Amino acid sequence: MQPPVTDPALVASLRSDLVSGSYDVDGVEDLLGPLAAAALHREQALPARRAVAAAVAGVAPSDHDPRATLAALFLLGLPVPRAALDRALPATGSSGAARLGLVTAQGEGADDEVRATADLRPYSSADALGDARWWLASDLGELATGDRLATDHVLGAGGASLTLAQVTVRTPTGRVLDLGTGCGIQALHAARHAQRVVATDISRRALAFARLNVALNALADADVELREGSMLDPVAGERFDLVVSNPPFVITPHAGAAGQAVADALGDYEYRDGGRAGDDLVRDLVLGVGDVLAPGGVAQLLGNWEHRRGEPWTERVGAWLDQAGLDGWIIQREVLDPAEYAETWIRDGGTTPDREPGAWAAAYGAWLDDFASRDVEAVGFGIVTLRRPEAGEPTLRRLEEHTGSVRQPLGAHIARSLAGHDWLAARDDAALAAARLVTAADVTEERYLTPGAADPNVVIVRQGDGLGRGIQASSPLAALVGACDGELTVGQIVGALAALFEVPADALAAELLPAVRGLVRDGFLAE
Structure with a gap:
């Protein structure tokens, strides 16, 4: 099937029609109702089909609700009468x-x-800038076609795309690179805070959809350039202040009998299969992205990495950071065993054991064989934030696991944490003690007591925003957090607490100042 065409006049007409027809998130959810809208988010179409049918029952096609027509056509893959589409798109027409x-x-x-x-x-x-409301064109999904995806399929805004958009730092900046743009969703987000965006993809089909989406959403003052090519090749020798990437990070068998079995059963999906063995693509991107980062520039990407027997993932992925020579912060958000991972990605392309049992079994076995060949015990998924130091050697090396809920969007929290790290790096303990800190508004305290006890057994200082961290705090540390209102210095608070708890001030400072550093880094306390 041919990719879309971007005709400026027709695209402007289409945009006008979509606005006048209330074909937006609120309009569609109002038409479908909460039950059908929620089911559609779960890729269950039947309630939405019933809602659309009810909306047009007994109504001539030329009088159909535009929302019902467009939802049936573009969301559910149902045929509609030409007269109904002409009503829904009066300026554009069918x-x-x-x-x-x-x-x-x-x-x-x-x-x-x-x-x-x-x-x-x-x-x-x-x-991190606030609400974004657009329209996105992409290839029809399995729900609409009832069939497996084509190997050159162009995804819309999936879960990974939304995650990356929400975790990206959104400070105003100069040049942004969207590496592997797909339908262009990251480029659209970046265009809101960048002077210029360069969006690349190996797929011409993806670039055609991205071009249409940039034009359709008519972002004011947007300067978005689309380039074809693999990974960093289209921007070799250039520098960017921000790089964002949802790369084809899926670990797919490519070598030997296992690779041939998957190729025969499923083919290679351009949007997810980077053609590298194991997690080499993510490793190579971590090692190479520094070449296109300006001093102080940040790269944020999603990725998978293998957990190999006898080697903690933090050591293996940490070695990538050491080789890259960049500041690095990696948050592992999910871990799947090899069987779960294989099932997820075979099903992702529309192959199921019921629909295609032979292809399912062949691909499943090949995935397990491929992982076994490298002693892979699990696969991690997470968020990678890298930064090129302004000068000197990297000072940030942080690898952690956080599989619980988070408060999205995380972009502002990540920006504050990076700023907190830099602030701390420039201050020794004497300078930290002289600082006047303020407790963040989202911080609360939880106390757990044995019934009848006067004092708590456990005190948790908890963050409501960001990663929602909870820190088990000693009584003096909890008291310090409660006292940080910008009036007294950290040193003055520590001195007062030392008198209150009847302990030497130097000993209490040696206990509390490292903890204060952690609280500043994680956003509990700020200057």
Whole structure:
């Protein structure tokens, strides 16, 4: 199927029609109702089909609710009468939508069927700058087609895309690189705070969708350039202040009999298979992205990495950071065993044991064999934040696991944590003791007591924002956090607490100052 076409006049007409027809997130959810909308988010179409059918029951196609027509066509993959689409898109018309490559029609009559050739849906998300509301065009998914995905399939805004958009730092900046742009979602987010965005992809089809999405959403003052090429090749020798990437990080068998078995059963999906063995693609990106970062520049990407027998993941991935020569902060968010991982990604492309038992079994076995060949016990998924030092050697090396819930968007929290690290790096303990700190507004304290006891057994200082960390605090540390209101210095508070708890001030400072550093780094305390 041909990729979409970006005709500026038609795209402007389409944008006007989508606005006037209330084809946005709120409008569609209002049409479907909460039950059907929630089911559709879970990739269950039946409630939405019933809601759409009810909305047009007994109504002539020329009077159909535009939201019902567009939802049926682009979200559910159902045919609609030409007359209904002409009403939904009065300026563009069904013929204009066809010229854009979004639909195909079976005739010129009012009752002739029109079918979608692309997914076009409202998009709503929040990043560190606030709410973003657009429309995104991509290839039709399995829900609409009822079949496995094509190997050149272009994804819309999936869970990984949303995660990356939410964790990205959004401070105003100069040049941003969106590496592996896909349908262009990260480029759209970046265009809100960057002077210029360069978006790359190896897939011409993906770039065609990205081009359409940039034009359709008409971001004010957006300077977005699209380039074709693999990984960092299209930007060799250039420098960027921010690099974002949701790369094809899926660990897929490529070598030997296992690789051939997967290729025969499934093919290679451009959006997820980078053609490298194991987690080499993510490793190579971590090692190479510093070449295109300006001093002080930040790279944020998602990735998978292997947990190999006898080697902690923090040592293996930490070695990548050491080789890269960059500041690094890696948060592991999820861990799957080899069988779970194989099941996830075979099913992701639309292959199921019921629909294609032979392909399922062949691919499943090949994945397990491939992992066994490298003694892989599990696969981690997480968020990688890298930074090129302004000068000198890296000072940040942090690898941690956080599989619990987080408060999205995380981008502002990550920016504050990086700033806190830099602030601490410039201050010895004497300077820290002289600082006047303030407890963040989202910090609370939890106390756990044995019934009848006067004092708590455990005190937890908890963060409501960001990663929602909970720190088990001694009584003096909890008291210090409670006293940080910007009036007294840290040293003055420690001195007062030493008198209160009847302990030497120097000993208490030696206990509390390292803990205060951790609280500043994690956003509990700020200057």
